[in-house]
Amino acid sequence: MSAHEHGRDDCVDYIxxxxxxxxxxxxxxxxAVVEMHLRECGPCLERYDLQRAVKQLVARSCSEAAPEALRDRVRLQLREVRIQIAEGGA
Structure with a gap:
């Protein structure tokens, strides 16, 4: 089946x-079935490539640590919020 013969309904099953x-x-x-479909269906292959790229980006982003300056600012803001809560100001 060529990419032109794939219908939307057929591709929904593969998402x-x-x-x-x-x-x-x-x-x-x-x-094997999904890989064969991807070889024959351009739109699904594009979706696969996009999903793979997003997954790789998220994995890479999750392994990076925030810069120390940012972490210090967040800690400071958390302390300020705790103080406001303790003083009844929040």
């Missing part, structure tokens, strides 16, 4: 499976 593929939550047979 969730693409996420499972990216999360390594499909068995080998399901991986």
């Amino acid at each position: 969730e499976r693409i996420v499972y593929l990216l999360d390594n939550e499909l068995d080998q047979a399901d991986c």
Whole structure:
């Protein structure tokens, strides 16, 4: 089936499976089916590439530590809020 022959309804079935593929939550047979669909369907391949890029960006962002200056400012603001709460001003 060519990319032009894929209908919207057919692709809807693959959207969730693409996420499972990216999360390594499909068995080998399901991986093969989804990968074949991706080879034949440009729009789903684009969606897969976008989902993969977002997943990589989030993973990279979550492993980075905030700069020390930012962490110090957050700590200071938390202390100020605690003081306001303790004094009944919040």
